[in-house]
Amino acid sequence: xxxxxxxxxxxxxxxxxxxxxxxxxxxxxxxxxxxxxxxxxxxxxxxxxxxxxxxxxxxxxxxxxxxxxxxxxxxxxxxxxxxxxxxxxxxxxxxxxxxxxxxxxxxxxxxxxxxxxxxxxxxxxxxxxxxxxxxxxxxxxxxxxxxxxxxxxxxxxxxxxxxxxxxxxxxxxxxxxxxxxxxxxxxxxxxxxxxxxxxxxxxxxxxxxxxxxxxxxxxxxxxxxxxxxxxxxxxxxxxxxxxxxxxxxxxxxxxxxxxxxxxxxxxxxxxxxxxxxxxxxxxxxxxxxxxxxxxxxxxxxxxxxxxxxxxxxxxxxxxxxxxxxxxxxxxxxxxxxxxxxxxxxxxxxxxxxxxxxxxxxxxxxxxxxxxxxxxxxxxxxxxxxxxxxxxxxxxxxxxxxxxxxxxxxxxxxxxxxxxxxxxxxx
Amino acid sequence: xxxxxxxxxxxxxxxxxxxxxxxxxxxxxxxxxxxxxxxxxxxxxxxxxxxxxxxxxxxxxxxxxxxxxxxxxxxxxxxxxxxxxxxxxxxxxxxxxxxxxxxxxxxxxxxxxxxxxxxxxxxxxxxxxxxxxxxxxxxxxxxxxxxxxxxxxxxxxxxxxxxxxxxxxxxxxxxxxxxxxxxxxxxxxxxxxxxxxxxxxxxxxxxxxxxxxxxxxxxxxxxxxxxxxxxxxxxxxxxxxxxxxxxxxxxxxxxxxxxxxxxxxxxxxxxxxxxxxxxxxxxxxxxxxxxxxxxxxxxxxxxxxxxxxxxxxxxxxxxxxxxxxxxxxxxxxxxxxxxxxxxxxxxxxxxxxxxxxxxxxxxxxxxxxxxxxxxxxxxxxxxxxxxxxxxxxxxxxxxxxxxxxxxxxxxxxxxxxxxxxxxxxxxxxxxxxxxxxxxxxxxxxxxxxxxxxxxxxxxxxxxxxxxxxxxxxxxxxx
Numbered sequence: 001x002x003x004x005x006x007x008x009x010x011x012x013x014x015x016x017x018x019x020x021x022x023x024x025x026x027x028x029x030x031x032x033x034x035x036x037x038x039x040x041x042x043x044x045x046x047x048x049x050x051x052x053x054x055x056x057x058x059x060x061x062x063x064x065x066x067x068x069x070x071x072x073x074x075x076x077x078x079x080x081x082x083x084x085x086x087x088x089x090x091x092x093x094x095x096x097x098x099x100x101x102x103x104x105x106x107x108x109x110x111x112x113x114x115x116x117x118x119x120x121x122x123x124x125x126x127x128x129x130x131x132x133x134x135x136x137x138x139x140x141x142x143x144x145x146x147x148x149x150x151x152x153x154x155x156x157x158x159x160x161x162x163x164x165x166x167x168x169x170x171x172x173x174x175x176x177x178x179x180x181x182x183x184x185x186x187x188x189x190x191x192x193x194x195x196x197x198x199x200x201x202x203x204x205x206x207x208x209x210x211x212x213x214x215x216x217x218x219x220x221x222x223x224x225x226x227x228x229x230x231x232x233x234x235x236x237x238x239x240x241x242x243x244x245x246x247x248x249x250x251x252x253x254x255x256x257x258x259x260x261x262x263x264x265x266x267x268x269x270x271x272x273x274x275x276x277x278x279x280x281x282x283x284x285x286x287x288x289x290x291x292x293x294x295x296x297x298x299x300x301x302x303x304x305x306x307x308x309x310x311x312x313x314x315x316x317x318x319x320x321x322x323x324x325x326x327x328x329x330x331x332x333x334x335x336x337x338x339x340x341x342x343x344x345x346x347x348x349x350x351x352x353x354x355x356x357x358x359x360x361x362x363x364x365x366x367x368x369x370x371x372x373x374x375x376x377x378x379x380x381x382x383x384x385x386x387x388x389x390x391x392x393x394x395x396x397x398x399x400x401x402x403x404x405x406x407x408x409x410x411x412x413x414x415x416x417x418x419x420x421x422x423x424x425x426x
Numbered sequence: 427x428x429x430x431x432x433x434x435x436x437x438x439x440x441x442x443x444x445x446x447x448x449x450x451x452x453x454x455x456x457x458x459x460x461x462x463x464x465x466x467x468x469x470x471x472x473x474x475x476x477x478x479x480x481x482x483x484x485x486x487x488x489x490x491x492x493x494x495x496x497x498x499x500x501x502x503x504x505x506x507x508x509x510x511x512x513x514x515x516x517x518x519x520x521x522x523x524x525x526x527x528x529x530x531x532x533x534x535x536x537x538x539x540x541x542x543x544x545x546x547x548x549x550x551x552x553x554x555x556x557x558x559x560x561x562x563x564x565x566x567x568x569x570x571x572x573x574x575x576x577x578x579x580x581x582x583x584x585x586x587x588x589x590x591x592x593x594x595x596x597x598x599x600x601x602x603x604x605x606x607x608x609x610x611x612x613x614x615x616x617x618x619x620x621x622x623x624x625x626x627x628x629x630x631x632x633x634x635x636x637x638x639x640x641x642x643x644x645x646x647x648x649x650x651x652x653x654x655x656x657x658x659x660x661x662x663x664x665x666x667x668x669x670x671x672x673x674x675x676x677x678x679x680x681x682x683x684x685x686x687x688x689x690x691x692x693x694x695x696x697x698x699x700x701x702x703x704x705x706x707x708x709x710x711x712x713x714x715x716x717x718x719x720x721x722x723x724x725x726x727x728x729x730x731x732x733x734x735x736x737x738x739x740x741x742x743x744x745x746x747x748x749x750x751x752x753x754x755x756x757x758x759x760x761x762x763x764x765x766x767x768x769x770x771x772x773x774x775x776x777x778x779x780x781x782x783x784x785x786x787x788x789x790x791x792x793x794x795x796x797x798x799x800x801x802x803x804x805x806x807x808x809x810x811x812x813x814x815x816x817x818x819x820x821x822x823x824x825x826x827x828x829x830x831x832x833x834x835x836x837x838x839x840x841x842x843x844x845x846x847x848x849x850x851x852x853x854x855x856x857x858x859x860x861x862x863x864x865x866x867x868x869x870x871x872x873x874x875x876x877x878x879x880x881x882x883x884x885x886x887x888x889x890x891x892x893x894x895x896x897x898x899x900x901x902x903x904x
Contacts, residue, residue: 026736409618
C-alpha cells in the first residue's frame with residue numbers, strides 16, 4: 001500500500017513540473033529606454049531646453065510623461081512616443097521642437113529609440129479647421145451620404161488666397177499598417193484623391209479669421225433627409241462625373257466646383273465615413289498635367305492574411321512634404337495602426353467613434369481647438385502639427401450648431417454654438 | 427450499506443469519482459428518468475456576468491446497472507434555459523473562462539440549450555478493479571437583439587482509474603482529461619453600426635488596445651487531473667482522496683488572425699478524508715486552487731500579423747479552503763424511518779490580484795452549516811422526505827483595492843462599480859436557508875414515481891437584498 005501511494009505522489013509531482021509554462025513569462029520589470037535625438041541641422045543642441053517626453057501605452061491607454069529623458073524606464077509594451085522641447089534659435093527668437101514615433105516596442109532589457117525632431121513653424125496659410133466625415137442618419141437610422149464637408153480657416157493676420165490649394169486624401173489607411181516598398185512616408189504623402197481650388201491666384205480671398213467651406217454636395221440636404229442641414233451656401237463642392245448609372249453625384253450650379261485632378265473612384269467621391277484616412281491641403285507648384293504625369297507612385301507590399309501571404313502592388317500619387325500645408329490623420333482607437341504621413345506634418349491623430357462601424361459616430365466631426373481669442377475678437381486656432389493635441393474629437397459639427405439641426409437619428413436639435421465643439425461662443 | 431444508501435456519500439464522494447470505484451456507489455441497479463424546472467432570481471446580482479435571473483428546465487435520464495462483475499452507467503440530459511440581466515459578459519461559462527470575458531455594456535438576456543451525454547464501465551477482476559468513463563457536454567447560447575452573441579461550447583471528459591483491494595480497502599489511482607472549447611461570435615444587425623466589445627482582464631480592468639477590435643473569440647483548454655483514492659468496499663471505514671488538477675485555457679481573437687490574447691493557468695489540489703460507518707461519519711476536506719492570468723503584449727502589426735513582445739502574469743486568483751463535517755444518522759434511506767443531521771464548519775481564504783496587487787480583492791470567511799434530513803415511509807407505497815439546511819457566512823477580514831483606475835474610461839468606471847458591488851455583497855455577512863420536500867410513490871415492485879420541490883433563499887446583510895431559487899423535479903425510478 002505504501003509503494004502504491006509513493007508511486008502516485010511521484011507521478012503527480014512529475015506531471016506538475018513537466019507541464020509548467022512559466023518559462024515564457026516576462027517579469028513585470030521596467031525596461032531602460034535610451035533615446036537618441038537627431039535635431040535639425042541648424043539647431044544647436046545646447047540651446048534646447050525644457051525637454052519632455054510622453055509615452056502612451058497602447059495596451060493600457062496609460063500615459064507617462066517625464067522631463068528626465070536620460071533616465072527612462074517603462075514596462076514592456078507598445079508605445080506611442082511624443083517629444084517636445086523649447087529651443088533658442090540663432091536669431092535669439094524662441095521656438096519649439098517636436099518629435100514623435102508611433103508603435104515603439106519596449107521589450108527585453110534595453111530599448112534604443114532614435115527620434116528625429118523638427119522645428120515647429122507656424123503655418124502662413126489656410127489650415128484645416130474641421131472635417132465632417134461621418135455623415136448623418138435618416139430618421140429610420142440608415143446612413144445619409146453627401147453632407148460631408150471640410151472647413152478651412154485663415155489662422156493668419158492677413159488675407160490668404162485659396163486659389164490653387166489642393167485638397168487631398170491619403171492612399172494608405174491609418175488602421176492597417178503595411179510594409180510597402182518604396183516607403184516614401186518620410187518624404188511624401190501618398191494620395192488617392194486630389195481636388196484643387198480654381199482661380200488665378202487672387203480670385204478667392206479668405207480674410208483673417210474666416211472660414212472656407214468645401215462640401216461634398218452643396219445643396220440643402222434637408223430636402224432629402226430632415227436630419228441633415230443646408231450646404232447650399234458652401235464656397236465650393238467637389239463634383240464627380242460618375243460612370244455608374246446608379247451612383248450619380250449631384251452638381252449644384254450655384255456652388256463652384258473644385259477642379260478635379262484625380263480620384264480613385266469611378267463613381268463619386270465621399271470622405272471615408274469612419275475616418276480611416278489622412279486629409280490634407282497642399283500648394284502644388286506645378287500645373288495639373290505635369291503633376292499627373294510626373295508624380296505617379298507605385299508601391300509593392302505583402303498582404304498577410306490567415307490564408308497566407310500574397311505579393312500585391314498599388315498605384316497612387318505622391319505629394320512631396322514641402323508642398324503640404326496641413327494634414328490631419330484620422331483613425332479609430334480599436335484599429336489605429338500608424339500615421340500615414342511624416343511626423344513633421346502630423347504627429348497625432350483624431351477621431352469620431354472608437355470602433356469600426358461605431359454607431360455613435362454619426363452627426364459628429366473633428367474640430368480644431370481654439371488657442372486664444374485676440375483682443376479684436378479674432379479666433380486663433382491651435383496648430384502644433386499634432387492632431388491629437390490640436391483637435392477636439394467627436395464634436396457637434398459647426399454647420400449643425402449654426403443651423404440648429406439634428407444631432408441624432410431621433411431628430412434632437414443642437415442647442416449650443418461653440419468655436420471648436422467645446423468652447424462656447426459668448 | 428453503500429454510500430448511496432445513506433447520507434455518508436457526502437463525506438466520501440471524491441473517491442467515488444474515480445471510475446474504478448464508481449461501482450460501489452450503489453449496491454443495486456437503478457435508473458431515473460425525470461424532468462426538472464428551476465427558477466433562480468437574484469436581484470442583488472453579485473456577479474453581473476451571470477445575470478440576475480435564470481429559468482430553465484431539463485430532462486435527464488440516468489442509469490446505473492450492476493452486472494455480474496461489472497457496473498455500467500450512463501446519462502443523457504437536455505437543458506433549455508433563459509438567463510436574464512446578463513451584464514459585462516457575452517460568453518457561456520463565465521466562471522470557466524474568467525477573467526478573460528468578452529463583454530459589452532448593453533447586456534440583456536441569453537438563451538441557451540445544453541446537451542449532455544456520457545457513460546462508464548467498471549469491472550472487478552479478483553483483487554483488481556478498473557473503470558473508464560467519458561462525458562460530452564455541448565452547449566449553445568445566444569441573444570436575439572444587438573449585440574447578438576452566439577456561443578458554442580464543447581466539453582469532453584475522459585476518466586480512467588484502477589484500484590487494488592488490500593484487506594477491507596480499495597486503493598486506487600485515477601486520471602481525468604478534459605478538453606474545453608468555446609467559440610463566441612458576436613453579430614450586429616443594426617444598420618447604424620455596432621457596440622464596442624471589450625476584452626476584460628479581471629477586477630474591473632480591460633485590454634484597452636483591443637477594445638472593439640474583435641467581435642469573435644475562441645477559447646480552448648486542456649485540463650487534466652490525477653488522484654489517489656482509498657475507499658472501504660463495505661462502506662464502513664476510512665475514505666480518502668488526494669487529487670491534483672492542472673490545465674490551461676487560451677483565449678484568441680478570431681478577427682485579428684487568431685491573436686492569442688491571454689491564457690489562464692489552472693492548478694488545484696484537493697484532499698478529502700473521512701471516517702464513516704453506519705451511524706456516524708466525520709470528514710475533513712481541504713483544497714488549494716490557483717488561477718494565473720497571462721496576458722500577451724503585441725508589437726506593431728503588419729496586416730493582421732501581430733508579433734508577440736512579451737507575456738506577463740497580470741492576474742491571479744488563489745483560494746484556500748478547509749471544511750470539517752460531522753454526520754449522524756439513524757437507519758438507512760430504505761428504512762421505514764430515516765433521519766440524518768449534518769454540521770460543518772468551513773474556512774475560506776479567497777484572494778484575487780491584478781497588476782502586482784494594484785487591484786486586489788481579499789475575503790476570508792467562516793461558514794457554519796447545519797442540515798437535517800428526515801424520511802418516513804407510509805405503508806409499502808408512500809415515502810415522504812424533507813430536508814432543511816441553513817448556512818451562515820461570516821467574513822473575518824476583507825479588503826478591496828481598486829487603484830490605477832482610469833477615470834476617463836467610462837467602461838472601466840462601470841466595471842469597477844460592479845466589482846465594488848460584488849465585494850459589498852460577498853465581503854459582508856450573508857445567510858442562506860434551504861428546504862426540500864420529496865414524495866415517492868411506489869407504483870409497482872420495480873417502478874417508483876417521485877416528485878420533489880426545493881426552495882433556497884440567500885439574504886445579503888450588506889443591503890438586505892435577498893436571492894431566491896426554486897426547483898421542482900418529477901421523475902420515475904426503476
